[in-house]
Amino acid sequence: MAFPKDFLWGGATAANQYEGAYSEKGKGLNTADVIMGGSHTVPRMITWKNEKTGETGKTGMGFGSKMEFPVGAVPAVLDDVYYPSHEATDFYHHYKEDIAFMGEMGFKTFRLSMNWARIFPNGDDTAPNEDGLAFYEAVFDECKKYGIEPLVTLSHYETPLHLSIAYGGWVNRKLIGFFENYAKTVFARYKGKVKYYLTFNEINMMDMCPFMAGGIMEDTPQAKAQGAHNQFVASALAVKAAHEISPEIQVGQMLAYQPTYTYTCDPADQVYVMEAEHKTLFYSDVQTGGKYPAYRLKQYERDGIKLETEPGDWELLEKYPADFLSFSCYGSSTQTTHSDIDGAGGNFVMGVKNPYLQTNAWGWATDPACLRLALNTLYDRYHKPLWIVENGIGWDDQKEADGSVHDSYRIEYLRQNIRSMDEAVSLDGVDLMGYTMWGCIDLVSAGTGEMKKRYGFVYVDRDDVGNGTFARSRKDSFYWYQKVIKTQGADLS
Ligand code: BGP
Numbered sequence: 001m002a003f004p005k006d007f008l009w010g011g012a013t014a015a016n017q018y019e020g021a022y023s024e025k026g027k028g029l030n031t032a033d034v035i036m037g038g039s040h041t042v043p044r045m046i047t048w049k050n051e052k053t054g055e056t057g058k059t060g061m062g063f064g065s066k067m068e069f070p071v072g073a074v075p076a077v078l079d080d081v082y083y084p085s086h087e088a089t090d091f092y093h094h095y096k097e098d099i100a101f102m103g104e105m106g107f108k109t110f111r112l113s114m115n116w117a118r119i120f121p122n123g124d125d126t127a128p129n130e131d132g133l134a135f136y137e138a139v140f141d142e143c144k145k146y147g148i149e150p151l152v153t154l155s156h157y158e159t160p161l162h163l164s165i166a167y168g169g170w171v172n173r174k175l176i177g178f179f180e181n182y183a184k185t186v187f188a189r190y191k192g193k194v195k196y197y198l199t200f201n202e203i204n205m206m207d208m209c210p211f212m213a214g215g216i217m218e219d220t221p222q223a224k225a226q227g228a229h230n231q232f233v234a235s236a237l238a239v240k241a242a243h244e245i246s247p248e249i250q251v252g253q254m255l256a257y258q259p260t261y262t263y264t265c266d267p268a269d270q271v272y273v274m275e276a277e278h279k280t281l282f283y284s285d286v287q288t289g290g291k292y293p294a295y296r297l298k299q300y301e302r303d304g305i306k307l308e309t310e311p312g313d314w315e316l317l318e319k320y321p322a323d324f325l326s327f328s329c330y331g332s333s334t335q336t337t338h339s340d341i342d343g344a345g346g347n348f349v350m351g352v353k354n355p356y357l358q359t360n361a362w363g364w365a366t367d368p369a370c371l372r373l374a375l376n377t378l379y380d381r382y383h384k385p386l387w388i389v390e391n392g393i394g395w396d397d398q399k400e401a402d403g404s405v406h407d408s409y410r411i412e413y414l415r416q417n418i419r420s421m422d423e424a425v426s427l428d429g430v431d432l433m434g435y436t437m438w439g440c441i442d443l444v445s446a447g448t449g450e451m452k453k454r455y456g457f458v459y460v461d462r463d464d465v466g467n468g469t470f471a472r473s474r475k476d477s478f479y480w481y482q483k484v485i486k487t488q489g490a491d492l493s
Helices: 091-105 130-145 161-167 174-189 203-207 210-214 221-245 267-287 294-303 313-319 370-382 408-426 476-486
Strands: 008-012 046-050 056-059 073-075 109-113 149-155 196-200 250-256 260-262 324-328 333-335 386-390 432-438 458-460 472-474
Touching: 008 091, 008 149, 008 386, 073 161, 091 109, 091 130, 091 472, 091 476, 109 432, 130 149, 130 174, 149 174, 161 174, 174 196, 174 221, 196 221, 203 210, 203 221, 203 250, 203 267, 210 221, 221 250, 221 267, 221 313, 250 267, 260 267, 267 294, 267 333, 267 370, 324 370, 370 386, 370 408, 408 432, 408 476
Parallel strands: 008 109, 008 432, 109 149, 149 196, 196 250, 250 324, 260 333, 324 386, 386 432
Antiparallel strands: 046 056, 046 073, 458 472
16 A cells, blocks of 8 residues: 555645634734635736725736736725635634534544634734634644644735735735744644644745735735745744744645646747746745755846845755645646647646646646656655645536535546555655645635635535525545545545
């Protein structure tokens, strides 16, 4: 059997897409709370208000829809606008039921994120919000009942909104201290209850979506480079603090990674793909590898980017790299420099259509080899333990009258992907800690804000505009995954 006995099988979620209760018990607003829903063709927008003039409006978030706030405007919640994060799929009030589902499937781990603004409502508060801390404590205690090890992301596409408005988000070095304080508070409070943490979800999304990844309101190369640097330093300080608080705690990096292919054998395409890989791997070269790579420093030089650093930054990065490298991987992307070739139509950086691969309704390609390739690339580069913390397929599932969902397409996708992961472990000897399927209980899509782009083993009754009872029901994939975990991945039939 390829997978070791202690392999961490499970599922993954994020507070802003799952938890809801956006203003309950002292929680402050975060950046996700001002982002509207969209669709495959309509981009998500950030709403804003000018407090002096009372004027309101909306702006894009990057990748395809430009982010531009008028002078005096700040991100704000507006009346009569629907925000998917506000209720999401209401984990806050359903956590016992949901964790029982996870227990029934045999989960060994559950990846969730803590909502920073639930703990520090403004981000710069001196004391934490006890109600927020108590909520997560109850969640961890519930996990324990089922022998489920929590894997906690400290910041998954959200930053307390006050830190954006008053400080400009992660472009400001002051956020390093606020984050360090948040991390220390959490590590100390849950000592003995939580062993595994991740700092920033898909940290490399800073390049594409600085508001989502860092609460940054200016989409410039300078701001994004500084935002990334500040997050690297904050991550290193989190690793340091965790090890001081308890040698049991491990803090990982979280990278969005997918293998990238050239569409043609034109050498220019190969160079293009190398540069695309550099854009991603820069983030793990620093956070997991401990050093800024030369290719990035050269690029900063060419682009006139000047990092604001402090003495000691480089030593911190080198001395406290991530303990392990986790990543999301949904498929692969195919790239070319030839402009006559059609785009694949997915979001983020999906590139052009690969004729060998199937895509879902959102243009995301299912690639049966992606996990083996990704695991080998990352293991060869860093020789550190890896953890697949997101993998799955979004589908507009149809629920039958009895609550069942016949999601054979999801089972097929997961079968291929788990097989690929198995090969990386059994054939190539990659050191893999675990696998958490993305969106194990249905939740809001990060890219589109839709509900109908579902990923879960459990269906949640909720639609794109906020209707639904939040009732949960098991999909066919629920029983399939239960069997996979029970047989340690041996039975994928
Ligand atoms: C990753 C994010 C998740 C998640 C997932 C699926 O980028 O870390 O938050 O949502 O992608 O993407 P989407 O929700 O856009 O389908």
